[in-house]
Amino acid sequence: MAVFTEVEFGEADALVQRLGLGPLRELRGIEGGIENTNYFATTESGEYVLTLFERLSAEQLPYYLCLMKHLAARGLPVPEPVADPAVQAIDAQGAHPLSVPANAPCELLLKVAGKPAAVVRKLAGRSELAPGAAHCAELGSLLARMHLAGRDFPRIQPNLRGLPWWNDTVPVVLPHIDEAQSALLRGELAYQNHVAESSAYAALPRGPVHADLFRDNAMFETGHEEGAAPRLTGVFDFYFAGTDTWLFDLAVCLNDWAIDLPTGRHDEERAEALLAAYEGVRALNASERALLPAMLRAAALRFWISRLWDFHLPREASMLTPHDPTHFERVLRERVRHPHVMARALEPVAA
Numbered sequence: 485m486a487v488f489t490e491v492e493f494g495e496a497d498a499l500v501q502r503l504g505l506g507p508l509r510e511l512r513g514i515e516g517g518i519e520n521t522n523y524f525a526t527t528e529s530g531e532y533v534l535t536l537f538e539r540l541s542a543e544q545l546p547y548y549l550c551l552m553k554h555l556a557a558r559g560l561p562v563p564e565p566v567a568d569p570a571v572q573a574i575d576a577q578g579a580h581p582l583s584v585p586a587n588a589p590c591e592l593l594l595k596v597a598g599k600p601a602a603v604v605r606k607l608a609g610r611s612e613l614a615p616g617a618a619h620c621a622e623l624g625s626l627l628a629r630m631h632l633a634g635r636d637f638p639r640i641q642p643n644l645r646g647l648p649w650w651n652d653t654v655p656v657v658l659p660h661i662d663e664a665q666s667a668l669l670r671g672e673l674a675y676q677n678h679v680a681e682s683s684a685y686a687a688l689p690r691g692p693v694h695a696d697l698f699r700d701n702a703m704f705e706t707g708h709e710e711g712a713a714p715r716l717t718g719v720f721d722f723y724f725a726g727t728d729t730w731l732f733d734l735a736v737c738l739n740d741w742a743i744d745l746p747t748g749r750h751d752e753e754r755a756e757a758l759l760a761a762y763e764g765v766r767a768l769n770a771s772e773r774a775l776l777p778a779m780l781r782a783a784a785l786r787f788w789i790s791r792l793w794d795f796h797l798p799r800e801a802s803m804l805t806p807h808d809p810t811h812f813e814r815v816l817r818e819r820v821r822h823p824h825v826m827a828r829a830l831e832p833v834a835a
Contacts, residue, residue: 487513488538489521489597496525496534499596503566503603505529520723521599524606531606533563533720536599540723545600546590547641548722551634551692552604553592558633560626561718563604565592607718609703617757620741622716623702624761627694627737630719631730632766634692643695643726645786647680653789660796665813672785672816679778684771685729693733696724698740731772734762735783738826739815748814750825759829773830777823784819788812 497508506528514522514533521536537545549565556564571591594601612619642648654673658666679685694701701721704714742755762768768776791809798806 487521487523489536489599491521491523491534491536491597495596496523499534499594499601500525500527500532500603502568502570504569505532505566505603525603532566532603533606534596534601534603535723536596536601537723538599540600542593542600544641544644545593545602547639548725549590549592549602550639551637551725552722554637555630555633560630560633561607561716562630562722563607563718563720566603566605567591568594604720607703607720609705609717611700611702612704612714613699615699615741615754616714617753619699619704619714619716620754620758621761622704622714623697623737623741624758625765626716626719627697627734628762628765630694631691631733637692640727643693643724643728643732645695645724645790646726646728647676650676650786650789653793657789657792657796661792668813668816668820669785669788672781672820676778676782676785679775679782684775687771688729688731688775689769689772690727690729692725693728693730694719694722694725695728695733695736696721697733697737729779730766731768731775731779732782734759735776735779736786739780739783739787739812739819743815745811748811748818750818750822752825752828755826756829759826768830776826776830777819780826781816781819781823784812784816788816 491511493508493511496511500506500508508525508527510524510526511534512524512526514524520538520540523534525532525534540548552562552565555562568591571593592602594603615623650673654669658669661669697719702719703717705717706712706714738755738758742751742758743749744751788809791807791812795806795809
């Protein structure tokens with residue numbers, strides 16, 4: 485959520501008024517993240533987030549925006565994009581905005597400072613950067629609900645940071661790392677290509693996935709009573725979403741929510757809480773149970789590659805702070821070294 489593109493107050497004010505949100509009172513750049521330009525926009529009707537997309541094209545964006553609208557319509561706590569009334573009126577005379585193909589015209593896609601953009605309502609609560617088991621359980625339950633709610637989402641778009649992207653990007657980052665890192669990266673990439681060619685992988689359930697649901701992409705509120713349980717108020721930043729296996733999405737969450745950040749080590753209590761809550765909504769099948777260790781490695785590899793790319797080949801931007809790539813190198817090494825850490829949690833429940 486760095487600021488790559490500066491937005492003038494007057495242009496933002498004209499936009500929010502056209503969207504029926506009232507006059508703009510404050511516009512403030514958001515620090516953190518490395519993909520898009522984000523601003524908090526406060527109007528007389530509430531608080532919103534204005535996002536300008538720096539890498540995603542106008543052809544790719546309808547998938548993400550319409551997925552958010554689809555999930556919000558099914559009662560899930562995600563930020564629903566604000567529609568442009570003029571475009572909505574045109575869509576009303578033609579195809580439903582959630583119809584295929586993935587890049588069909590979408591009334592949720594805007595343009596600001598020459599860039600494709602969107603406006604969503606800001607979620608209540610705050611991110612919990614040191615989650616406990618209760619936070620992980622809330623997240624696990626919501627993740628399963630999101631997967632089930634996306635089954636009838638008609639647009640299909642591949643995960644743009646999936647295996648083909650890994651294969652293309654690894655040769656670009658190899659010159660920037662040492663020999664031991666290179667051996668690990670090349671060996672793991674070969675392993676994941678092998679897994680992806682298996683019949684077990686082809687049979688995994690799949691659909692729309694968030695693919696980036698880290699602890700800083702979820703919001704919580706806690707009651708004022710002592711010992712009150714946290715309540716997940718929403719998840720956001722769907723701009724890495726795509727059609728992929730639900731197991732990969734689960735693995736991404738386990739690799740962040742249930743990891744000790746300084747060491748990259750597995751946290752059994754948090755992992756078991758997340759997985760049990762997920763399976764309380766949607767039970768994993770036998771193929772998913774067998775391939776979870778491989779997907780935990782895949783999820784670690786994906787973010788190690790992307791962080792190496794962002795760190796060594798950065799873009800210029802105001803407020804840009806690339807993430808440390810060595811964190812996911814540590815996570816990957818731990819996942820390779822300890823492939824059976826989820827074994828107890830994956831044991832079938834006795835009848």
